[in-house]
Amino acid sequence: MYNPQALEKKWRTRWVEESTHRVQEDSGKPKYYALDMFPYPSGSGLHVGHWRGYTISDVWSRYKKLQGYEVLHPMGWDAFGLPAENAAIKLGIHPAVSTASNIANFKRQLEQIGSVYDWSRELNTSSPEFYQWTQFFFVKMFERGLAYRKKMPINWCPSCKTGLANEEVVEGRCERCGTEVTKKEMTQWMLKITAYADRLLYDLDKLDWPDKVKRMQAAWIGRSEGARIRFSIQNYEDESIEVFTTRPDTLYGATYMVLAPEHPLVQHITPANRRSDVDTYVRETLKKSAIARQVVDKTKTGVFTGAYAIHPLTGHLLPIWIADYVLMEYGTGAIMAVPAHDLRDYEFAQTFGLQIVEVISPTGEILTAPGATPNLFTEAGKLVNSGAFDGLDSQQGQKAIVEELVRHGMGEATVTYRMRDWVFARQRYWGEPIPIVYCDVCGAVSVPVEQLPVSLPAVERYEPTGTGESPLAAIAEFVNTRCPKCGGPAKRETDTMPQWAGSSWYFLRYPDPHNSQQPFSKESANKWLPVDMYIGGVEHAVLHLLYARFFTKVIHDLDLIDFDEPFQRLFNQGMLTLQGVKMSKSKGNVVNPDDIIAKHGVDALRMYELFVGPPEDDAEWNTNGLEGVSRFLARMYRFFISHLGDNASSRPELERLRHRFVANLTERLTSFRLNTAVSSFMEYLNALQDVTAGIDEATLTTLAITISPFAPHMGEELWAQLGHETSVFTATWPTYEERWLADEEMEIAIQVNGRIRARLTVAADISEDSAVAAAQAHAELAPWLNGKTLVKSVYVPGRLINLVVKD
Template identity: 60%
Template sequence: MAAPYNHRAIEAKWRTNWEKKPVNVNDGKKPKYYCLDMFPYPSGNGLHVGHWRGYVISDVWSRYKMLQGYYLIHPMGWDAFGLPAENYAIKMGVHPAVSTAANIKNIKRQINDIAAIYDWDMEVNTTDPEFYKWTQWIFVKMFKEGLAYEKEFPINWCPSCKTGLANEEVVNGCCERCGTSVTKKNLRQWMLRITKYADRLLSDLDKLDWPEKVKKMQTDWIGKSYGAEVDFPVEGREEKITVYTTRPDTLHGATFMVLAPEHALAKSLATDETREAVEKYIFDASMKSNVDRLQDKEKTGVFTGTYAINPLNGEKLPIWLSDYVLADYGTGAIMCVPAHDDRDFEFAKKFDIPIIQVIAKDGKEIQNMTEAYTEASGTMINSGEWNGMESSVLKKEAPHIIEKLGIGRKTVNYKLRDWVFSRQRYWGEPIPIVHCPKCGAVPVPEDQLPLRLPEVESYQPTGTGESPLAAIDEWVNTTCPCCGAPAKRETNTMPQWAGSSWYFLRYVDSKNNKELVSKEKADKYLPVDMYIGGVEHAVLHLLYSRFYTKFLYDIGAIDFDEPFVKLFNQGMITGKNGIKMSKSKGNVISPDDLVNDYGCDSLRMYELFVGPPELDAEWDDRGIDGVSRFLKRFWTLALDSIEKDIPATKEMEKTRHKMVYDITSRLEAFSLNTVVSGFMEYTNKLIAIAKQNDGAVDKETIETVTILLAPFVPHIAEEIWEKLGHEDSIFHAQWPAHDEELMKDDEIEVPVQINGKTKAVISIPAEISKEDAIAEGKKAVADKISGNIIKEIYVPKKIINIVVKK
């Protein structure tokens, strides 16, 4: 009788063995496979069972690739700079360097409990000066290429985190990190010109084996549109106001203009009579977030007292300010065609502005419009020489007409804005720029990098718009690298995304102090073949990483321009009723006790069994019992079979090959929950076969099933493999292949029908002749046939039908 399965002893034994004899060794002969997890923030709360899911998925896939003969690149590191780490340190009343180090130690212990096959020799930490030296190097290169620049303008401001935020870090008007409502603040900022890469970021999505959902999110975020810029002269002034429109065909229907309150001309357009109201409106708008301004609520606005001239027909258009127009989209000014835009219609109705219909269904004008006519096409009316044209045709031709008339130009526009890159916080990479009164902004020379983050006693954010670094005179005051004159260092720091936008490159050459990554190792090991992480990073980390990779490709640092060939987004593990796990909600489930009670292997397998890996799943502790029982059943079957060492039967051989085919197909489809259920189904079949064969199956079947199980439950697989007599690790074995001939059934079950109604189900040889099949079928339903048989039908391997006429 098999010895009981002791998960504690077996898992401890194999952890020690793997440390002494690593199973993933680069012999220089195997092809590489780079499987990467999104590296974690070292949070003080440690890992819960939800975090385990992504790590287990990537480890299963990695071990599967090892068994297919690949040398595996599967590193781990720490995204330790930025708001999450600093906010936690403030909460705990310690320095972020101290809390980050402690958190990393704890999470590393928890990650090791997963038994993931991480290569800790490749470990990186974004707060390590030898790492952020290269983060700063990339910034310097971007500065020299004109991609990093300074600009003062209203940015998203989190009053709680006391720092500026990129548009991508604002979710429904709130700070992505802390949930506080975001306001606007006018600040000097460092920007990265990601917009220069907008077209490539969009078109190259077609290259990627990524979920369509993520590709659509990036497509929508980049927001490419085609239209025209039109120049509207300002009455009585030399300035012109340029607007961007995707509907230049409606130019005759423009009856007013609206500028964003932040528009450069907003204040100067005010007349003496309107100046006070205009300035008050501009101030009030500055206190609102973009999300608040775009919400579907009553429109507000103020008339500047000044008019623009429609360049097509010479009509005067009143110029208004309204906060439903944003400064950072298009030109920050719009021509308003209330007859054909819901927002413009609402605004015109409220402020009694004329409404002129220029597109009509069948050319018939609507009298006393009660809503905007927003159909995509129609016939042009009230449009001068454009009357009678189809609007869908004119929409394409109008930009060319406008260009010929010299009143504008056809253009392409993007929703994507340049990246607000600086943060008014302490815990981040110092921006390697020196401000010189004579030379302006000068990069720190590359041979002087890293520019180290100075130690400070007080690192809390000031809220003034200045970083805490600004108070360290001995660090701020320096000399200009160009002219040697007294100068001051840049005191803003980089955002948490700076290191994570390129870290995946550094893993493969993490000890190199001469270059970011050597050409030899980049060519050999990059890019990432499989990237696994949450969909919440679709327009943050994943977009930024693509931008950085394309830039590094352009300057010749690497020879590929997309970082991640394949992407998989795992769903969340939630608490009861689908509520996200969090310490504040008291629904966090730590894996530590589950590992102790059931073992790492049971928890790994249950993490995958809870549901399709791409969907959210609700955690239920009771489910792990079933997985644990399954492993014990297979353990008993394996040890009994090893002891009895019986020869294979045809049924064992057929089941083995069917299992290899089925498990491999499900695994390749990333249907990991059905892989686990498949293990259970086939193990039950093998146990049933064993009952008819002295309680055992043949050793080859046990070997095959054990290899199939190995990526999922590595400890128990290694133990059974050793008991099968193997001295080397199971992960040096080969993933089994199936033989279709051996999968074929000798007998099949087919229904026997009389006049199309099933009367019996019989077993017949798979390759039986038509005559013999019909004979067997008639025999099975002989007592049910009444009348004359007029037709006999056999659809091979499907059905027997006896047609009877009474």
């Protein structure tokens, strides 16, 4: 009888005792690095939804192992983060303590999956042995000018009195207390990810990633080609407004200018009589939350500053307005408004009665009657009302106008990105301290790498101070230090790094996890990376995956590794739903794996995680489906045991079934259709159960080996039952021979005018002529063929014959 719990316990114990999952660095086999996105060890534990990705990566790892690869399949903990800190504030438990107990629970659950994780390489981003190297990379970036400080507005929760990361702002509100988030001007550490924008964009081509993720990253980077144009300001000869536009061909249609309300020139150029209106508008804009300004209400608002810009080519005076539809963060924070050819400018001009001039025409004719308002036209066309440039098409016009601007020193072609530099600081306790010291004499100085880590000190209270400073700022012993350069008195930076820091490079550490001299040896990284298969949720499509790519490129430029992309292949598993809703603890609709295992065993749960649907699609959890898979495993076990002693000899019937099964299964695995791979086993077993005489050993061996990536405990058991003393994972994935895939005879369909009218059994190698002749002679077809003329016949070997007839 199949007793999964006993059997699974036996093999799990054996795997631990024999260190089966240890990577053999000197095996001489080709390497394969299969990686899960490591989890944040939350207090709520894992549910069957989390299991999906881990199961997929484990099945894949074991399959690769059977194919003869030395597989590195490690696991660790993304252990710094807000939930632990918030729990500390609420319950007074030190984050290190709660994190450690959460990790223990996660590890217990993950070990149950039966994964081939090599736990000797376990990582924890919150341990000093790990985060000293996170700090090391920060220092290296600082030395290269890639880490810098900037004063800028950040998300601020007035209730929690703390700065928030972008990911902690949910629909404009604080994740913790629901208060609407405002902006607060603060000096922040930034990483210059924009310096890598083009490489991050173009190197996407090298990656075997889902198109969706590539598109999301490309959109996030948002590369945009255009021109920078300077407009001088009437009565302010030493000032100018610089704008960015993707449509320099529309320059003659610019009828007004708009500055972002926060633009530094606003205060300068506003005359006294306009000051109060302008100040009021600026104040109101700053009060508006990000959602109110950007998403919900797109009604155009703004005020005239009273100042005028001078058109660089016509010399016309253009009124300068401020409006919140122009964002300070993008481009130069100022635009030239071309209302005839831009929807937003059009709406704004209509609202405030500003001039609209047609300069691009689809036909090359001026389409606007004198005195009439031009229609909005945002596509490319031919230039009109554009002086010497009339008649050029948009593309030529852009080039010619930019050249003209360059000649006058009024502008040039340029590229702008949507992506901004990365705010890399948080006023929080539970993160990597930023290894910087401020000295009155030397300024901001990085802590020498040999003095790392800058350890996170114990604190009494985790609450932010209320001034926007980290809790670390209240600890004098931590803050007061000596300048590493001059030895004088100095103060430490008290901000910590964001949660994304450790996960940006952890995959480089697994090959060399205990190195105390360097983050990793170049040799080990070059041996194991890039990661061959990276598996995790699509929610990390942009942030984590972009940051990790950025770090990898920086580390490559530091000459510490030879590759510059971390993850060659990426797979995003779909999530599991229950009653159509994403499974999550907070929604209270989780299925606990422990219960399933107690009833059906780990192997059944693993099989069902695959069988539930295409691995990349979301899928609805269904207990009946799980029971089906569980029944199958029991049936398979019974079948196997009952035929162990058959000693039957090989025969064509069995050979044919086996080779077809292996071909079929391998194809489905290779193309990652894992749900159908499970079906392959069911189909094979159904066919084998129709076999009347005994089963040969090759069939049983094949079953034991092929089932083992999916149901590894059963695989080991069946393999042992066959008399083997070593692990089934020392075996080799079976191959198949083409000659067994084709039948000697086969049934094909016969169509008349595309409709199936009969079936015919023919020899596999029958010629087209004979096949067609046999079809025509088929008695059942007589009613469809009599009195008609055959005009054409189509023969698809092994499939069908189509006879095209007419009266």
